[in-house]
Amino acid sequence: MSAITLEAVANASHSPQSQALEDVVVRFAGDSGDGMQLTGSNFTEVTALFGNDLATFPDFPAEIRAPAGSTFGVSAFQIYFGSEDITTSGDAVDVLVAMNPAALTTNLETVVPGGLVIADAGAFNEKNLKKANYDSNPLEDGSLDAYRLLTIDIHSQVLAAVEEFELGHKAALRCKNMWTLGLVLWLFDREKDTTIENLQKKFAGKPEIANANIAALNAGHAYGETAELPTGVNVYKVPKAKVAPGTYRNVNGTQALAWGLIAGGQLADINLLFASYPITPASGLLHALAARKEFDVTTFQAEDEIAAVCAAIGASFAGSLGITSSAGPGIALKTEAISLAVSAELPLVVVNTQRGGPSTGLPTKTEQSDLLQAFYGRHGDTPLPVIASSSPSDCFEVAIEAVRLATKYMTPVMLLSDGYISNASEPWLIPDIKDFASFPVEFLTDPEGFNPSLRDSDTLARVWAKPGTPGLEHRIGGIEKSYETGNISYDPDNHQLMTDTRLAKVAGISADIPEQEVALGENKGKLAVVGWGSTFGPIHQAVKRCRLEGLDVSHVHVRYLSPFPANLKALLSGFEKVLIPEMNTGQLVKILRSEFLIDAKGLNKVSGQPFKIREISNAIKAELA
Amino acid sequence: MNQAVDKLTVADYSSDQEVRWCPGCGDYAILKTIQKLMPELDKPRENHVFISGIGCSSRFPYYMNTYGFHTIHGRAPSVATGVKLANPALDVWVITGDGDALSIGGNHTMHALRRNVDLNILLFNNEIYGLTKGQYSPTSKVGTRSPSTPEGSIDRPLSPGAIALGAGAPFVARSIDTEMKHLSAIIKEGYLHKGASFVEILQNCPIYNDGIFEQVKDKKIAADFRIEVEHGQPLLFGKDSNKGLRLNRESLELEVVTLGNNAALEEILIHDKTNITQANLLAAMQGPQFPIAVGILYHNPVTAYVTDLEQQRLVLRETRGKGKLEDLLNSGHIWEIK
Numbered sequence: 003m004s005a006i007t008l009e010a011v012a013n014a015s016h017s018p019q020s021q022a023l024e025d026v027v028v029r030f031a032g033d034s035g036d037g038m039q040l041t042g043s044n045f046t047e048v049t050a051l052f053g054n055d056l057a058t059f060p061d062f063p064a065e066i067r068a069p070a071g072s073t074f075g076v077s078a079f080q081i082y083f084g085s086e087d088i089t090t091s092g093d094a095v096d097v098l099v100a101m102n103p104a105a106l107t108t109n110l111e112t113v114v115p116g117g118l119v120i121a122d123a124g125a126f127n128e129k130n131l132k133k134a135n136y137d138s139n140p141l142e143d144g145s146l147d148a149y150r151l152l153t154i155d156i157h158s159q160v161l162a163a164v165e166e167f168e169l170g171h172k173a174a175l176r177c178k179n180m181w182t183l184g185l186v187l188w189l190f191d192r193e194k195d196t197t198i199e200n201l202q203k204k205f206a207g208k209p210e211i212a213n214a215n216i217a218a219l220n221a222g223h224a225y226g227e228t229a230e231l232p233t234g235v236n237v238y239k240v241p242k243a244k245v246a247p248g249t250y251r252n253v254n255g256t257q258a259l260a261w262g263l264i265a266g267g268q269l270a271d272i273n274l275l276f277a278s279y280p281i282t283p284a285s286g287l288l289h290a291l292a293a294r295k296e297f298d299v300t301t302f303q304a305e306d307e308i309a310a311v312c313a314a315i316g317a318s319f320a321g322s323l324g325i326t327s328s329a330g331p332g333i334a335l336k337t338e339a340i341s342l343a344v345s346a347e348l349p350l351v352v353v354n355t356q357r358g359g360p361s362t363g364l365p366t367k368t369e370q371s372d373l374l375q376a377f378y379g380r381h382g383d384t385p386l387p388v389i390a391s392s393s394p395s396d397c398f399e400v401a402i403e404a405v406r407l408a409t410k411y412m413t414p415v416m417l418l419s420d421g422y423i424s425n426a427s428e429p430w431l432i433p434d435i436k437d438f439a440s441f442p443v444e445f446l447t448d449p450e451g452f453n454p455s456l457r458d459s460d461t462l463a464r465v466w467a468k469p470g471t472p473g474l475e476h477r478i479g480g481i482e483k484s485y486e487t488g489n490i491s492y493d494p495d496n497h498q499l500m501t502d503t504r505l506a507k508v509a510g511i512s513a514d515i516p517e518q519e520v521a522l523g524e525n526k527g528k529l530a531v532v533g534w535g536s537t538f539g540p541i542h543q544a545v546k547r548c549r550l551e552g553l554d555v556s557h558v559h560v561r562y563l564s565p566f567p568a569n570l571k572a573l574l575s576g577f578e579k580v581l582i583p584e585m586n587t588g589q590l591v592k593i594l595r596s597e598f599l600i601d602a603k604g605l606n607k608v609s610g611q612p613f614k615i616r617e618i619s620n621a622i623k624a625e626l627a
Numbered sequence: 628m629n630q631a632v633d634k635l636t637v638a639d640y641s642s643d644q645e646v647r648w649c650p651g652c653g654d655y656a657i658l659k660t661i662q663k664l665m666p667e668l669d670k671p672r673e674n675h676v677f678i679s680g681i682g683c684s685s686r687f688p689y690y691m692n693t694y695g696f697h698t699i700h701g702r703a704p705s706v707a708t709g710v711k712l713a714n715p716a717l718d719v720w721v722i723t724g725d726g727d728a729l730s731i732g733g734n735h736t737m738h739a740l741r742r743n744v745d746l747n748i749l750l751f752n753n754e755i756y757g758l759t760k761g762q763y764s765p766t767s768k769v770g771t772r773s774p775s776t777p778e779g780s781i782d783r784p785l786s787p788g789a790i791a792l793g794a795g796a797p798f799v800a801r802s803i804d805t806e807m808k809h810l811s812a813i814i815k816e817g818y819l820h821k822g823a824s825f826v827e828i829l830q831n832c833p834i835y836n837d838g839i840f841e842q843v844k845d846k847k848i849a850a851d852f853r854i855e856v857e858h859g860q861p862l863l864f865g866k867d868s869n870k871g872l873r874l875n876r877e878s879l880e881l882e883v884v885t886l887g888n889n890a891a892l893e894e895i896l897i898h899d900k901t902n903i904t905q906a907n908l909l910a911a912m913q914g915p916q917f918p919i920a921v922g923i924l925y926h927n928p929v930t931a932y933v934t935d936l937e938q939q940r941l942v943l944r945e946t947r948g949k950g951k952l953e954d955l956l957n958s959g960h961i962w963e964i965k
Contacts, residue, residue: 051962196960251961265952275713295943296950300712300936305738309705312698312735316678316709319696320717324709342699432956469676469694469710469717477642477689479697489644490689 022239025084027092028186030179031109032101034068034077037179042079043427044183044197049083050252050429051196053242056083057539059091059612060425064282064366071125071133073104085241089393089539091426093614097189099182101125101156103134110146118235119149120185122178124157152235154225156181163221164214173211177218184222191237194219246431253430255394255423259353260290262401263325264297265435269402270409271442275317277302277310278327282365283421284355287327307335311352315339318348319478321445321468323409327353329421330372331361337380340414342480344384344504347464349408349415351401356420356535358610367610368422370535371586376416377564377593383501385508387411388564390418392538395430397423400561402438403515409443410514411507412463418563420585422536422612449473455488461514462507509565518567523549523556526576529625532558532602534590537583537613544618548626555622563590571598581605581625583618635666642692648683653804653830654751658690660807661749661814665693668818670718677720678707680727683758684751684830687722701732704739707746715933718818721748725766726756729787733765740796743822745931749814750787750825751804753832754839761835773835788910788924791825792903798824799906799925803844804831809855809921816923822931829919843919852914856922861895862909864918871895874908881908883917900926 028045032038039060046058061078068075082092094114100106102125113119126141140146141153160178161171169177180201187194198216205212226237267274276299278288292301300322304310307328314324326336333354343350356372358364372379376388387407391400397419404417446452446467454476456465467474476488484491485499520530521538522545533541538559545557558573560566574580574594580602582591588604595602605621607613640662648654665675675693679685681700688695694717698706707721721739728736728750739746755773756762762775766787770779791799798820802810810828817824829840842852854864854872862872869886873894884890899905906925912918 047960051960053962053964245964247964249957249961249963251957251959261952261956264950264955268952273713275709277709294950294955295940296947297952297955298950300940302708302712304705304708305734308702309708309735309738312702312705313709313712315698316696316706316711317713318709319706320676320710320713322713324713338699339702346696432961435952435956468714470673470714472671472673475673475693477644477691477695477697479689479695480699481697 021236022241023084024086024240025082025088026096026190026238026240027080027082027094028097028099029078029080029095029109029112030099030182031076031078031105032099032179033070033104034063034065034075035070036077036101037176038077038079038101041179041183042081044200045186046081046427047200047252048187048192048196049081049190050250052192053245054083054085054240055088055243055245055429056081057088057091057428058082058426059422062366064364071102071104071130073108073134076105076108078105078109083240085243087243088428089542090612090615093616097186099186101178101182103130103136103140106140107134107136113149115148117149118152119146120152120154120182122156122182123153124155150232150234152232154185159221159225160218163218167210167214167217169210169214174214177215180215181218181222184219184224185226188223188226189235189238191239194223245429248431250429251432252427253395254425254427255391255397255419256286256290256425258395258397258430259391259401259419259424260287260294262398263291263351263405264294264299265398265438266402266405267298267323268435269438269440270323270405271440272409273322274299274325275302275314275322276300276325276327277304277313277317279304279307279310279332281307281329281332283357283424284327284329284332284353286424287353287355307332308339311336311339311350314350315343315346315348318343318350319346319469321466321470323349323351323405325351325353327355329355329357329365330359330363330375333372333375334379340386341380341382341384343414344380344386345480345482346478347412347504349412349466351404351408351415351417353417353419355424356418358421358608364610366421368420368536368612369585369608369610370418370420370537371589371608372418373534373563373586373589374592376418383505385505386414386416386564387508387511387562388416388418389562390535391423392535392559392561394423394426394428396538398433406441407511410441410463411461411511412466413508418535420536445471446474447471452476453488454478455483455485462503462510512565512568515562515567518558518560518570518573520573521557521559522546524554525556525573527556528554528577529579529581529622530556530558530574530577531618531622532560532574532580532582532590532594533584534560534563537585540613540615540618541583543615544622547615548619548622553622553626555626560590566597574598574600574602579603579625581621583607583613583621585613635672637662639672640665640692642690644689646690647686649834651833652683653753653832654684654687656805656807657749657751657810657828657830658687660810662691663807664811664814667815668718674716675718675720676710677722678703678710679722680724680732681758682724682727682756683832684722684724685727701727701730702735703727704732704735704746704748708739708742708744711744711746711933712936715745715937719746721746723748723750725750725752725754725764725787729765729785729790733790737790737794740791740794740823740825742932743795743797743929745821745933746823747814747818748823748825750827751830752787752827753830753836754784755832755836757832757835786911786913787827789907791827792907792910792925796825796925797822797927797929798923799910800825800923801827801829801919801921803829803840803921805844813923816926820926820928821934822928842914843921852918854918854920856898856900856909856920856924858898858900858923858926860898861892862898863895870918881912881917900924903927
């Protein structure tokens with residue numbers, strides 16, 4: 003939602019001069035095979051290099067190659083960029099690029115009235131219109147009158163632009179995404195150099211493809227400069243954001259999480275074994291770490307989810323840190339083994355990149371519906387720490403925390419991310435690893451008085467004696483163990499003591515995590531909007547905007563979900579009302595109500611799409627009305 | 628030879644835990660055999676790690692004074708794979724049973740063998756579920772009466788050896804719980820083999836499946852019901868060593884023949900442990916029409932998983948050098964904001 007909409011600019015000015023905008027949302031939509039993700043990521047890079055703050059949201063179908071022209075095969079990439087801080091990928095679209103009728107019909111309702119729709123007339127033929135259920139051509143029948151329409155036969159433009167390369171009709175048409183990108187780069191007054199460099203790199207082995215794409219990009223850009231465009235379509239300038247000085251890069255949640263795990267391993271001075279089984283949208287983490295064998299990380303693609311978590315547990319027993327990763331259905335399969343790690347008191351990091359459920363659900367869409375699973379989804383009384391990342395870049399720190407807690411407390415840690423965070427990207431002030439305190443693990447080596455049940459009196463963490471150490475031979479397992487000796491024990495009192503100890507160990511972590519702070523606003527007042535995970539962005543913007551309107555509302559973002567920070571209850575009791583937006587049917591709200599006996603209220607959405615800022619600000623206003 | 632290891636005895640490999648198998652259980656004999664074998668293996672005690680799943684046999688690690696991990700049902704091969712990946716220098720053993728390895732954990736057994744992770748997998752096959760009180764198992768013979776099959780089981784059993792060979796195991800052998808000398812030699816060969824080794828141990832359950840292997844164990848009659856295979860030797864068996872296995876070249880099946888009756892010595896198949904086809908035929912043999920094959924059925928080493936893995940890493944480290952986090956974070960497009 004632009005502070006100054008394109009519509010306003012268009013109405014205010016008929017001059018060809020460029021116009022300034024605070025922020026803008028662009029959505030590229032086309033067929034799965036149209037290269038929209040590549041177009042979007044290139045535009046993102048250029049935008050970030052220019053100095054805008056931004057957030058992106060790739061939105062693609064589960065089908066790898068859906069039939070061409072079908073509505074369920076539409077792949078989209080949204081970017082929100084501006085000169086203010088940006089924490090969401092934007093509510094409503096200012097500029098929609100629709101590469102075919104299916105892309106138009108599935109995305110039009112996201113466009114603001116008066117927004118700019120760029121459509122490839124070359125794809126609006128009878129066949130494609132029929133596939134998108136259009137009876138008549140929307141580019142010609144006046145149904146798009148509420149928008150400003152820029153209709154270009156990109157098909158013909160591209161074929162002409164790359165003719166000299168003699169690629170053949172099909173290959174030539176593949177360049178149309180770059181032609182379109184060229185036009186959009188022109189529209190926002192951006193340089194082409196970075197994209198040209200990327201294309202040269204991407205097609206290093208195929209110079210004729212690289213050159214054709216570059217020619218298409220240049221042609222699209224030149225089209226903007228030279229063609230007679232409709233009134234109000236001209237160059238828009240989005241000034242640079244005021245951001246902290248330093249070195250930046252773009253990062254998505256998958257990258258940041260992978261790098262955070264590597265960093266955590268270094269801070270703990272321990273090797274990592276990352277064992278996983280492919281599942282959308284979590285597989286990216288396996289790919290990211292598999293490509294980084296120059297670090298002390300071994301990756302293992304197991305035969306199934308259970309084997310993956312069990313291999314990770316075996317690695318932890320042997321003195322590495324085992325990490326496993328999946329999405330909800332895979333986590334469900336791992337739970338028996340996670341309980342073993344709780345019982346055996348071995349470190350383990352379990353990453354859940356949540357997706358729409360239940361069952362196969364919406365594999366490529368985002369949701370936060372595995373929180374109760376993370377808390378309670380195991381047999382027996384099996385407490386373990388749960389933490390969640392709030393944004394792509396936040397994954398880096400959260401991953402380090404997961405490694406710290408797992409190794410320090412000899413416990414599995416559940417790290418919750420989601421499909422949005424893993425794919426979305428944002429600029430990131432590159433951290434200096436020297437700024438992080440190290441937490442080297444200690445392996446026991448002294449046989450004097452050893453037994454495997456010895457524990458640290460402060461943290462209650464069990465000792466870590468790894469195989470290969472002389473004199474510390476011992477046996478552990480899933481059967482209940484004597485608190486005193488570590489040997490099998492069926493003693494009733496001992497089971498009570500061990501259950502209490504496991505609970506106390508995890509509960510004690512609340513003294514070892516930062517106190518809960520308010521992300522925005524006052525420490526007490528009328529309304530606290532409490533969030534966790536990827537709802538951070540839209541909640542933050544909604545609270546910010548409501549506060550600008552004078553409303554008494556604060557934003558509390560909970561990273562540490564189990565145990566909660568020690569002061570969370572006291573903090574929340576300072577507010578008259580508590581509102582909890584979640585992409586589920588009300589999970590954190592259930593926990594907070596039961597733990598703290600507070601009358602928290604949920605705001606729930608399970609459409610597979612992130613919250614829009616206005617959905618939350620409307621709820622805030624309703625609460626404070 | 629490590630002197631310290633040389634001096635160790637059975638007692639040094641026995642933990643202080645009371646053994647709690649039923650009296651007469653074949654597991655006692657296997658435990659004793661392995662405890663006796665340990666000092667011969669030229670490795671310090673702390674180097675051995677025994678990983679088990681769930682079942683009677685899976686209590687095994689508690690009784691070994693080595694490192695041990697009693698995990699969850701069926702998953703021992705996966706946990707053991709993690710141990711080996713984390714520290715390839717360790718000697719990792721998997722102790723499992725027919726239900727653990729072939730029913731709930733069939734997938735993991737198959738993939739540990741396929742990957743050729745350097746694990747010593749010992750499958751105690753008693754053709755029954757003991758710990759859960761006597762239900763039939765995936766190796767139980769058709770017609771096995773059990774609490775869950777009161778009219779007799781109707782599903783056909785699988786052959787552990789055939790499964791292992793089918794999964795690509797490079798070392799597949801079979802032995803018998805109470806035949807200490809044979810069992811010890813087989814386990815040692817499996818241990819010395821670099822890569823996954825799979826040893827099926829026919830093990831008597833005196834409570835729920837007593838005497839199931841009596842024909843191959845009873846000294847009086849065993850010679851006629853089992854064949855001890857030895858690489859390079861003709862496949863002969865019987866009290867007078869006058870029975871043998873011949874390959875029917877028409878049907879490509881084995882047939883039992885009698886020397887001097889319907890076959891000459893030259894017609895008897897010579898055991899070649901590197902021949903997968905022969906190993907498959909031997910592993911699949913079932914009594915009473917065929918003798919049960921014991922010994923090393925197949926042994927054909929291929930590079931172990933962890934060796935290849937380390938090689939990949941080595942090559943990568945040579946080209947990329949040791950990873951520097953700072954370089955990684957600053958890779959790709961970065962920009963300065965002043």
